[in-house]
Amino acid sequence: MSKKTKVTVAVTMLASSMYLSGCGLFGGDKTEKIDPPKTVSSLKKGESITGDKDKQTNAVDEKNTIMTELYLIDKNGYVVSQALPLPNEKGIATKALEYLVVDGPGQNIIPNGFRAVLPADTKISVDVKKDGTAAVDFSKEFNGYDKKDEEKIMQSITWTLTQFDSIERVTLSVNGHPLKEMPVNKTPINQEGLTRANGINTDLTGVIDITNTHSLTVYYLDENDGKSYYVPVTKRISNKETNDVKAVINELVKGPNPNSSLVSAFQSEVALLDEPVVKDGKVTLNFNENILGSFEENKISENVLKPLVYSLTEQKGIKSVAIEVNGSTKLLNEEGKPLSEPVTRPEKVNGIVKSSMKTK
Numbered sequence: 001m002s003k004k005t006k007v008t009v010a011v012t013m014l015a016s017s018m019y020l021s022g023c024g025l026f027g028g029d030k031t032e033k034i035d036p037p038k039t040v041s042s043l044k045k046g047e048s049i050t051g052d053k054d055k056q057t058n059a060v061d062e063k064n065t066i067m068t069e070l071y072l073i074d075k076n077g078y079v080v081s082q083a084l085p086l087p088n089e090k091g092i093a094t095k096a097l098e099y100l101v102v103d104g105p106g107q108n109i110i111p112n113g114f115r116a117v118l119p120a121d122t123k124i125s126v127d128v129k130k131d132g133t134a135a136v137d138f139s140k141e142f143n144g145y146d147k148k149d150e151e152k153i154m155q156s157i158t159w160t161l162t163q164f165d166s167i168e169r170v171t172l173s174v175n176g177h178p179l180k181e182m183p184v185n186k187t188p189i190n191q192e193g194l195t196r197a198n199g200i201n202t203d204l205t206g207v208i209d210i211t212n213t214h215s216l217t218v219y220y221l222d223e224n225d226g227k228s229y230y231v232p233v234t235k236r237i238s239n240k241e242t243n244d245v246k247a248v249i250n251e252l253v254k255g256p257n258p259n260s261s262l263v264s265a266f267q268s269e270v271a272l273l274d275e276p277v278v279k280d281g282k283v284t285l286n287f288n289e290n291i292l293g294s295f296e297e298n299k300i301s302e303n304v305l306k307p308l309v310y311s312l313t314e315q316k317g318i319k320s321v322a323i324e325v326n327g328s329t330k331l332l333n334e335e336g337k338p339l340s341e342p343v344t345r346p347e348k349v350n351g352i353v354k355s356s357m358k359t360k
Contacts, residue, residue: 064088068096069163069348070106071156071200072114075224076261078201078231079117079155083351084109093134093167094126096160113224117156119144126161132168133193134161142174147185154182155201158194159232169193196314199234205257207236216244217314218251219307219349220262228303229350230310231262245276245283245318248311265303266291273326281319282342283312289325293334298325302334305343313345320344 065085074080084106086095099106102120110116118124123139136157145153161167171193172179181188190198199215207213213236222231233256241247253270256262269290277284293301300323309321320342325331331339 066092067348067351068092068099069160069351070096070099070110071117071159072100072110073117073149073152073156074222074231075113076222077152078222078233078262079152079159080114080222080229080231081159081349082111082114082229083348091126093128093161093164094124097124097126097136097157100156100160111224117145117149117153118142128164128166132166134167134170135173136161136170137173137176140175143183145184150182150185150187151202154187154189154194155199158198159196159200162196169195200232202234202236203257203260204236210236212239213237214239216247216251217311218248219310220256220264221303221307222262230307232310232314232349233262243276244315245278245285245312246272248315249285249308252307252311264307265301266307278318281317282322283318283320284322284324286324286327291323291325292331297332297336298328298330299332299334299336300339305333309343309345310349 064087066088067083068086069081069083071079071081084099086092086099089095097118098104099109100116101118101122101124102116104116104118104120106116118138119141121139122141125137127135127137129135157172158170161170169192171191172189174183178191179189180191196217197215200217202215204210215234216237217232217234219230219232221228223229235251237244237247237251241250249270249272252264253266253268255264255266267290269288271288271290272285273288274286289295291300291304293299293304305323308323312318312321322329322342323331323339329339333339
């Protein structure tokens with residue numbers, strides 16, 4: 001089976017059950033991240049988290065819970081966000097990390113196929129400083145992790161905490177002693193703090209000289225228990241490529257490592273017809289017709305649209321994406337509704353949403 005056929009079949013199987021919404025697609029105006037969050041759970045009363053019967057929660061009281069992204073390790077070893085209901089109380093940053101502890105408070109709500117990342121019995125405190133630094137202190141139990149998980153633990157902690165607007169970087173310590181390197185496999189720790197710029201699920205395939213590259217994070221599709229979700233992957237891009245918007249699109253078209261479980265819904269013939277235009281936080285892209293999932297109806301698949309928006313809004317200064325095909329803005333989303341507004345990023349990448357979509 002050719003790679004293109006494999007991707008087409010896989011994407012069909014991975015058709016996401018999540019709907020697009022936003023000021024244009026993702027369901028209402030974009031909600032900014034906050035710490036502590038002030039929105040409440042998006043689960044309706046009586047709904048439960050998907051998963052095995054034994055892992056289903058009781059009805060969620062939306063007044064007392066807040067959907068929070070926890071970066072867990074999936075069955076394929078990727079660090080992936082899952083939006084889960086945490087107690088809506090003071091100290092949500094600390095609480096989020098506590099739910100990453102093996103056999104901790106999150107054990108009954110973490111979906112099958114995903115696992116917590118911090119060693120059992122680890123105690124945690126988080127001090128969020130005015131400069132945006134979250135100083136995280138662990139008990140000695142933190143030192144008991146498997147060395148193969150070391151970088152994944154760093155990524156999980158960093159990406160879980162930096163979902164909150166008040167946190168830009170993370171420092172680590174054990175029993176009050178700052179860590180200059182991780183305790184097991186000795187991975188160095190930037191003393192200015194860990195940030196999302198350090199990457200996640202880094203793929204160095206084909207990279208010969210890393211010193212002449214820079215990092216970009218793109219999103220691909222994966223599947224668990226019949227449900228698809230989006231996985232961030234940090235690629236190393238040659239410094240000769242000076243347009244990161246074009247570089248992201250090139251990586252989406254090229255697709256993930258063929259030896260991985262990940263897939264991309266972008267056809268190999270997808271191409272930009274004009275240079276991307278970035279203005280006031282909006283990037284405008286004019287594609288050829290190969291971006292369309294249906295040529296007859298000018299439809300764009302959500303498995304194309306979502307990774308495109310997720311990947312581009314990881315870049316500083318980009319808040320929304322406007323799409324044209326052969327210069328035309330008369331496009332439809334997968335539900336057959338007009339893409340009349342630029343697409344904004346939802347608050348949660350792999351989350352439960354209340355409604356399908358909203359258009360103007």
